[in-house]
Amino acid sequence: MRWLTFILLWMLTSVAHPAFASDPSDADVDVAHMLFGHIGDSYGWHITDWNGRHVTIPLPCIVYSSTGWHVFMSSKIEHGHEHEGLFIAEEGRYADKIVEAGPDGNLVRPFDISITKNVASLMFGSALLVLLVLSCASWYRKHDASEETPGGFTGLMEMMIMMVHDDLIKDSVGPDYRRYAPYLLTAFFFIFLNNLLGLVPFFPGGANLTGNIAVTLVLAMCTFFAINLFANRHYWKEILWPDGPIFLKFPLPIMQTIEIFGMFTKPFSLMVRLFANIMAGHAMILGLVSVIFVTAKLGPVINGSMTVVTMLFGVFMNCLELLVAFIQAYVFTMLSSVFIGLSRQESH
């Protein structure tokens, strides 16, 4: 019962997201801006507003512009300030990105590898993941695992790792699953942990990392390489000379075109699926919460009742997102395993 209360409280605090801690009496809430501000990326890590002041953790900006390398904290360019000729564009193509004014007055986007909010979250999540897995691995180094079984967190991790390893990877990839298991396990736990961190409403969670297309693109690229770099002859034969009537293959390589197109659509679907699911989840929760602030000017009765309804929906959505966090990691890993398994299949 105490745990249930705790979870409920946690859910409620997650609904009261920091992005909406602004004074509800200034009723003009720019929901779209808030929403995309959260879902997108930012140079500083905005935590909350306190007494009308932004509480933001400044993060380092690393920019190579026409005047060379610039390294500075994001607090230097907050609120439209300019630093060494660099500033954040208000609108246009490069809205919310660091730009510099070009010689003809146009905005020019410099090479920008700043530690943004997402990068910081990525670093934190990766460090956490490495720490968790290596601490589990160290248990196995210190103990004779054939004599005793781990308990506690290591036991939980073992259960999950072996679930993914046996049910997903071993079944889908086929006989030489050992070569791919480390990548697939890494992908699963990377996605799962970052999905969960994205659901934690306060610092250092809450970044929409796995709902960012750059992250899912890299993951999908890894799967793409895992599929194609180690594919066997049968796989390439299926692409370059598939079974079918000869006039579809020669002189016009229609089937080959389709097959080669298929090589790219598989990882592309992985990329878009993960990105869209996680982003949509964040957008849904944020949208629900903003209902409270949008209805603030409609009077206390409507606002109060809508708050209750929103809270209930928010709890429901958070539970759903917990499920989705697992399912998306599972699906990504499973489809990667299946695609890899297909590329290793022998002709029958």
Added chain:
Amino acid sequence: MNLLLPDSGLLFWMTIIFAIVFFLLAKFGFPVITGMVEKRTRRIDDAIGAAREAESRLKGLAAEQEQLISDARAEHDRILKEAAQERERMIASAQEQARAEAGKIMDETRERIRQEKEAALRDIRREVATLSVAIAEKVVRKELSSDEGQKELVDRMFEELS
């Protein structure tokens, strides 16, 4: 839309960091864990196999024991039965023997009784003869004590002879 365009900075960091994470976990993390767990799984499988074998052997032993017990019981029954038969037979033969012995004794007895009887009869007969001779002597002596009596006897004897 901005959301659908991968940001070069994040792409850069993601590639580097994911590569590092993958390297660390693939080298020091997951293979250690999965290898150990697979080792344990093999060990458990072996243990289960051994246990199953031991169980079947035990079952065989139990059956053997059962067999032994039932054999022993059959042997026991057989011995008892044989003993009973033996006893019956012994009793019967003893009775037979006793009966034969008794018959023999009876025959002997009867024989002796008969001999005794004959001997007794002979004695009696002799006694009777002796007595009759003595009586006759006395009778004769008394009749011959007078002359008339002697004459009469001689006469009768003559009569009888003629």
